[in-house]
Amino acid sequence: MEDTAVEEAEVSGAAEFAPALVAAHPHGDSVAVAIGPELRVFDLRAGCPVSLSDDCGGLSHSDAIRAICFSVSGALFASTGDDKLVKVWKTDSWRCIRTINSEKRVSAVAFSNNDLYITYADKFGVIWLVNLGEDGAEHVSVDNKPVSILGHYCSIITSMKFSPDGRFIATADRDSKIRVTLFPKNPLKGAHEIQSFCLGHTDFVSCIAFTSISENQSFLVSGGGDSTVRLWDYINGCLLDTFQVRDKMGELLESNDTDDSSQAIADICPSNDGSLIAVAIQGFSGVMLLACDLAGKKLSFRKVITMEKSYIPTSLASSFSSELIWTVMGASNMPNQASSQLLTRLRIIPCFQKDVVSSSDDGPATLEDCEVPHGEKLLMALQGSLDIAKQEEVLTSVLAALKVSMHKMLVKKHYSEERREQRKRGRNDKKIKS
Template identity: 55%
Template sequence: MDEEEVSMEAAENSSKDVAPALIALHPLESCVAVAIGSELRLFDLQGKRSVSLSDNTGGSSHSDAIRAICFGANGRLFVSAGDDKLVKLWATDSWHCVRTICSEKRVSSVALSHDGQYVTFADKFGAVWIVDLDEDGNKDAMADKKAVPLLGHYCSIITSLEISPDGRFIASADRDFKIRITMFPRKPLKLANEIQSFCLGHTDFVSCLSFVCPPDYSEGFLLSGSGDATVRLWDYKSGCLLDTCEIGEKAGFVDYKEVEKEASPAVTNIHSFPDGSLVAVGIQSLNGVMLLKCESSTKTLSFLKTVYMEESFIPTSLSLSSSAKRLWVIMGASNLPSPGSSQLLTHVRVVSNLDQFLLDPHGCDPIILEDNDVPGGENLLTQLQGSLYASKEEATLAATASALKVAMHNLLIKKQYSEGKRELRKRSRNDRKQKQ
């Protein structure tokens, strides 16, 4: 490798992607999980204690950045996956790792079917894989099952996977502006999949998806967020765009359409109540969370309120509790350890009073809970944040916000290379097959 190739490789390694902190709630809000870097932190909200993970493989649960976490709809399983090419399944009654699945590439997204029978995961090369979990079967037989390919997006990073509540469809989104709706086969390991529709209309990477099923509209809708500063509402079966919410305008980014692409207010997270009565939206440049509502009668999105937090608090992940009507928000980056320590810092906030707010949006406001009022109190915050007080320092928050802007850009915005650099990259690829 010549000098130019070495310098190019060093520059790319120095801009390694920063992994954002993630948060996920148990469906009944009995526990909360946080992922930061390669760490999984859990807290039992019912027992008001931290949770220790048990993994027979030894060592830490993951050896590289975790990129996706989620609970199953019934709450019996929790899944984590990331850059170490491992998908780990945890039984939430014991928090023992019941299965480790090896991926060929780094994992970018995961989803569990609502019946708990299948786990699907996507990798950085645009392939979606599926594994039959067979929860009620023999555990030894379950451990021997391999992931099989389900569908693909042709070398485009898949940013989000969601399985519809009725289990009939799987939605997959990528950084090339596409949303694909695929019929979920009755026998996914034996039958070919069939494309139901494409939801096309975003003008930048699609970052997140969420299904909603209003009680008076049994077919349900799909919500999507994008780097084009919009949240869109879809009739996903036909691929028809129903409504578009310009979140840049609603959040007060008046001139966002005039700024450079990487500075636009990209949507980073969407999380909603199952019926669509409340939709929480995280925005890359917003120090808070935007609240929307899905109007099933008119098939539109309506803006409710923006809940502002500290000036430098830019949420990296959201999770809504439909049972307790609370919104959990986290901020953190995998390259920012606590001062004098190697432990990574996060900052957790909880927004309450959402049930009263939905009853009277003009008379009642959501409440950002003080530390002492957060479920689990200081014990929870110390466990999930890494430090009770250091994570609140203004300098730490500002550095985290800056790091995550770079992370989002590096992950989802395609890099542009000159012809010369493209040729250099081809020559220095390390995944070429070696001649025998």
């Protein structure tokens, strides 16, 4: 029965949908949205959309973008996904300065804190590294090949982050593991020293983020398919606290419309001071805010920001210099979805700080479209359309898939022996000769 259900999902394409992503420049200079193969960027300083320039091979991406990120300095931006390309962009000109070819589809990407290296993870759980040269210099030779530095043994990497001090790289996978690895001075020779494993999730880990109490002390926060947000002492691999989101969601979601599989954590976003954690929940039209007491090593419920029922955030982002949470909804690779229908919907939450947010007041609420920075100009550039009626028609078709999609994408599937052999024959890297 389980094999049949999995195979039907594969045929329908629902399991391969690509969620819309959002990333915010660390200093608030710009915001980027990825939907399908499209990368949309808006310059918040100049108040205008950005025209991307790609001299490194082709017109941006040709398949769904699965991961985007800014570097800590904000000087570089990376996009990558199902076309097996990792593209590095200079954010002062938004020119693509490097295109890296991966042998497999890519699921996660991150820059080292000094902008010297970019790391990316393929679908086989291998982490690759490329030396970008001094501050991502454009003169670096394209002969600088990717080097494998560590791996998760055939488990899909779902999230990858560098620690605030740059000493560690944390990687999470669909087999409920979080690995913290010491990032060596010469990573081109491999990252072989494991600092810790953060083990406790009972289902896939969907997202991780670092949050700091001071320059010298930071913690790791994770969310997963088990509907929990967890706080870790990642140096020692110790679980400090667990917040069970499902317990709180029971009173907010109608049981007839929601099952446990749709309450996976879709994304998490810490505030600048680490006092708050914004949580996007699969199947929930809104964002949950958790108080994060780093001194007391405790997570607690603060409040829920509800949105219209047709809006389920697929990605969250914030910047060091802003008190806004950027949220986006959208998906591509859906059945019968044309490229012209790659619309997204943005909702922005203001006042993302502990002193403003309390469980008793009515704020912060999402900004109305007229209150969004740069208004219609930004919405048109990042959403793809200002026609709300048209958006509703397209996004409604995405809504049902969003409620269960993450579980289908990341839960470890089980196949019969016959089906396993059939899949093995179809693998490009391991053909079975007849």
